[in-house]
Amino acid sequence: MRQSRKKHAVLILLLLLIALVSTGLMTKHSKIEKRSRMTVVFPKNEPEDLSALQDGIRDYAYDHQVKLDVWYKEQMSAEELKKLIKEEKKNNSKGVVLVYPENYLEKQADGYVYKDVLAVTDRMQKEFKYYASFAESKEKAYRLPVKTSVLEQVKNGKKKEILLENTYKLGYESMKMKTITLKPVKLDRETMESGKYDALFAG
Amino acid sequence: MKNRKISIRLVFPVVMSASIAVCIISCMLLFSYYFSTYFQKDAIEKTGKQKNALAQSLEKEIDNMNDLTNSIYYQEIKEYDVSGRLFSEEMQQRINRETDTIYAAALYDANGRDLWHSENLENMQKEEIRETTWFRQAKENIETINYGQKKLLLNGESCYIYEISRYVEYIDHGSMKSGVLLLDYYTDSMDSVLQHYKNQKSAYCYLLDADNQLLYHPFEKQIVSGLYEEKTIKVALASKNYKIYRADGERWMLMRQQIGYTGWNVVLVSSMSSLDLENRNLYSVAWFTLLLVGVILIFLDILLFRSFTNPVYRLLRTMQEFGKGNYEVKAEEEGIGELKNLSAHFNIMADKLQKQMEEIRENEREKQKMEKKLLQSQINPHFLYNTLDSIIWMIRSEEYEGAGEMVSLLAKFFRTSLSQGKDMIPLEKELEHATSYLAIQNIRFKDKFEFKVKADPALLKYLCPKLSIQPLLENAIYHGMEGMYEDGEIEIHIYDKDGNIGIDVADNGLGMTQEKIDYIMHNKVVSSKRGSGIGVRNVNERIQLIYGEEYGITITSELDEGTTATITIPKMEETDETE
Numbered sequence: 001m002r003q004s005r006k007k008h009a010v011l012i013l014l015l016l017l018i019a020l021v022s023t024g025l026m027t028k029h030s031k032i033e034k035r036s037r038m039t040v041v042f043p044k045n046e047p048e049d050l051s052a053l054q055d056g057i058r059d060y061a062y063d064h065q066v067k068l069d070v071w072y073k074e075q076m077s078a079e080e081l082k083k084l085i086k087e088e089k090k091n092n093s094k095g096v097v098l099v100y101p102e103n104y105l106e107k108q109a110d111g112y113v114y115k116d117v118l119a120v121t122d123r124m125q126k127e128f129k130y131y132a133s134f135a136e137s138k139e140k141a142y143r144l145p146v147k148t149s150v151l152e153q154v155k156n157g158k159k160k161e162i163l164l165e166n167t168y169k170l171g172y173e174s175m176k177m178k179t180i181t182l183k184p185v186k187l188d189r190e191t192m193e194s195g196k197y198d199a200l201f202a203g
Numbered sequence: 204m205k206n207r208k209i210s211i212r213l214v215f216p217v218v219m220s221a222s223i224a225v226c227i228i229s230c231m232l233l234f235s236y237y238f239s240t241y242f243q244k245d246a247i248e249k250t251g252k253q254k255n256a257l258a259q260s261l262e263k264e265i266d267n268m269n270d271l272t273n274s275i276y277y278q279e280i281k282e283y284d285v286s287g288r289l290f291s292e293e294m295q296q297r298i299n300r301e302t303d304t305i306y307a308a309a310l311y312d313a314n315g316r317d318l319w320h321s322e323n324l325e326n327m328q329k330e331e332i333r334e335t336t337w338f339r340q341a342k343e344n345i346e347t348i349n350y351g352q353k354k355l356l357l358n359g360e361s362c363y364i365y366e367i368s369r370y371v372e373y374i375d376h377g378s379m380k381s382g383v384l385l386l387d388y389y390t391d392s393m394d395s396v397l398q399h400y401k402n403q404k405s406a407y408c409y410l411l412d413a414d415n416q417l418l419y420h421p422f423e424k425q426i427v428s429g430l431y432e433e434k435t436i437k438v439a440l441a442s443k444n445y446k447i448y449r450a451d452g453e454r455w456m457l458m459r460q461q462i463g464y465t466g467w468n469v470v471l472v473s474s475m476s477s478l479d480l481e482n483r484n485l486y487s488v489a490w491f492t493l494l495l496v497g498v499i500l501i502f503l504d505i506l507l508f509r510s511f512t513n514p515v516y517r518l519l520r521t522m523q524e525f526g527k528g529n530y531e532v533k534a535e536e537e538g539i540g541e542l543k544n545l546s547a548h549f550n551i552m553a554d555k556l557q558k559q560m561e562e563i564r565e566n567e568r569e570k571q572k573m574e575k576k577l578l579q580s581q582i583n584p585h586f587l588y589n590t591l592d593s594i595i596w597m598i599r600s601e602e603y604e605g606a607g608e609m610v611s612l613l614a615k616f617f618r619t620s621l622s623q624g625k626d627m628i629p630l631e632k633e634l635e636h637a638t639s640y641l642a643i644q645n646i647r648f649k650d651k652f653e654f655k656v657k658a659d660p661a662l663l664k665y666l667c668p669k670l671s672i673q674p675l676l677e678n679a680i681y682h683g684m685e686g687m688y689e690d691g692e693i694e695i696h697i698y699d700k701d702g703n704i705g706i707d708v709a710d711n712g713l714g715m716t717q718e719k720i721d722y723i724m725h726n727k728v729v730s731s732k733r734g735s736g737i738g739v740r741n742v743n744e745r746i747q748l749i750y751g752e753e754y755g756i757t758i759t760s761e762l763d764e765g766t767t768a769t770i771t772i773p774k775m776e777e778t779d780e781t782e
Contacts, residue, residue: 169428198355199423
């Protein structure tokens with residue numbers, strides 16, 4: 001009798017466990033998706049046009065259902081960054097992306113390396129454990145969005161070729177929170193006429 | 204292998220629970236299958252409707268392009284001579300009116316020579332013109348409007364146009380000639396139609412031209428950047444209505460629709476996996492409900508079975524107790540329906556059986572009483588007859604004194620015999636009775652023997668069965684004294700025998716053989732003849748009926764030496780309950 005009772009208790013517990021686990025598993029995915037947040041800090045006074053980079057970041061967030069917390073900073077101390085990281089972690093943020101921090105973040109005098117954030121940067125790669133940047137090139141590279149006058153020059157042959165830095169891709173990839181260095185691509189008349197990169201230039 | 208008894212208490216609930224579990228799991232699987240099929244069918248239906256609506260909107264836009272192209276052809280090109288100033292003015296005015304939809308227009312002769320072009324269109328050499336796709340298509344397909352490739356305009360805004368061309372006949376210096384009309388049509392109106400469709404990674408649409416090149420794709424920036432790859436084009440083009448295929452561990456549904464006679468195809472892509480994900484909440488609720496129902500059913504199964512088996516097991520235990528001889532036990536009358544009746548009927552049966560047992564016991568007691576009475580009644584008639592006979596003879600031979608004494612002794616004898624109807628009397632009374640008997644017999648046999656009584660006074664207070672010594676005396680007189688003419692001796696000795704009472708009746712007569720003793724003690728004797736031994740065995744049986752098998756009479760005898768019959772009874776004092 002006691003054994004039978006035990007077996008039934010085990011069976012009921014097993015069924016309840018299956019119910020709870022399957023329900024949990026089924027609802028887990030959507031919960032995780034809903035919880036995903038990321039923080040992006042842009043420079044407030046940025047001379048360059050960051051629209052393509054922002055498009056990349058925005059498209060990544062849209063594709064992966066990530067809620068973006070966007071900050072615009074004119075100046076930021078190391079302490080403020082630390083505080084920001086702490087606050088955002090509290091808000092379940094998956095990561096913090098600093099866009100061109102060289103424009104607003106004070107350099108650490110002791111050479112401290114930031115570990116919990118990714119920087120989209122040209123000059124502060126050493127200050128961050130994770131960064132996204134373009135590989136250095138000898139020739140002048142053009143960043144998206146490229147002016148139509150430049151593209152026309154390539155198209156009509158006035159410029160033989162230019163190096164193109166895909167900031168859209170940089171923005172998209174930076175959201176993966178892994179160090180990446182993108183190589184600029186060559187753009188010549190033939191490539192222009194093939195329309196291969198047209199999507200990047202369309203308004 | 205051990206031959207284990209399998210209890211229904213274990214087997215039935217386990218089998219029932221397993222059955223319920225199998226049923227629930229089957230229901231879950233069936234439910235999942237039918238829901239999945241239903242959702243898929245629903246998704247196909249909905250996507251089909253969306254595809255039709257999208258295709259209709261795109262065809263409407265195509266119709267607008269066609270109308271505009273035909274309108275320019277019939278209202279301007281066919282109306283005016285291209286060599287005249289009026290043609291250029293009318294064409295330019297028309298282009299100016301349609302700046303929202305077309306970027307530029309141009310008219311070329313059959314060799315690609317520029318006849319006219321709008322102001323915002325740059326000059327091109329006729330060799331270059333002849334090489335273009337749109338020009339070749341227009342020359343090859345003179346009956347239809349040709350929808351060329353998508354092209355990026357670098358006019359300061361960086362926007363897209365479609366190059367639309369058609370074969371035309373124009374008037375040049377009064378004669379009709381053939382040529383090609385080119386219209387650069389903004390893609391905005393088409394794009395806005397396509398952008399209205401939900402463009403997420405899980406559900407989106409794209410447009411392909413006749414050469415299967417992308418005219419529109421919501422993720423074209425990602426495709427160009429190498430962040431996304433459109434893998435569905437080939438599969439979509441190969442499918443007729445819809446196609447479900449698996450890629451990257453996900454199920455995808457593709458629907459393709461050709462747009463009019465443009466050669467363009469719109470393709471709708473939907474992730475079936477994300478559809479499943481969207482419906483998972485419904486699945487989880489249903490699964491949880493089914494599992495809960497399963498748990499409740501198993502719980503109810505256990506409860507029901509317990510309420511079924513518990514009364515059965517209690518009844519079983521009661522029956523086992525009853526079987527062991529405990530007739531007082533009663534089955535608890537509980538349980539469902541027939542189970543309660545089962546216990547009730549068992550109790551009725553037990554009651555009846557108990558009553559019958561009681562009746563049997565009562566009958567047995569009555570029978571024993573009757574047997575005792577019968578045994579006692581077998582003693583008295585012989586003695587009374589013989590004594591009265593002796594008294595008669597004594598009176599006739601004028602031995603009045605002896606007869607008087609004998610009557611007196613007989614009275615004493617019967618007073619003790621009656622003893623107020625009691626079966627058990629004090630040993631003292633029984634000894635008095637025995638002495639009376641011996642005295643009567645001694646008178647009857649004219650002092651043929653002498654008798655002695657030796658008794659432990661402390662034992663005389665204990666009870667003994669009435670008339671238990673007298674038959675032994677009778678046996679001693681008629682057996683032991685038989686053939687003796689003088690010096691006969693009979694001795695009654697009452698003593699403590701290992702905690703019991705021993706009553707010896709000894710004679711110095713001829714003695715008996717062992718066969719005779721056995722015959723007296725064990726064989727059935729029907730004769731009531733004096734000294735036949737029936738009295739001794741009666742006494743023995745009475746004693747054993749009263750006290751048990753370990754008590755009774757033993758006889759020891761030696762030929763020519765004498766016989767001793769010993770009664771062994773326990774010490775029993777008189778109480779109120781003693782009859």
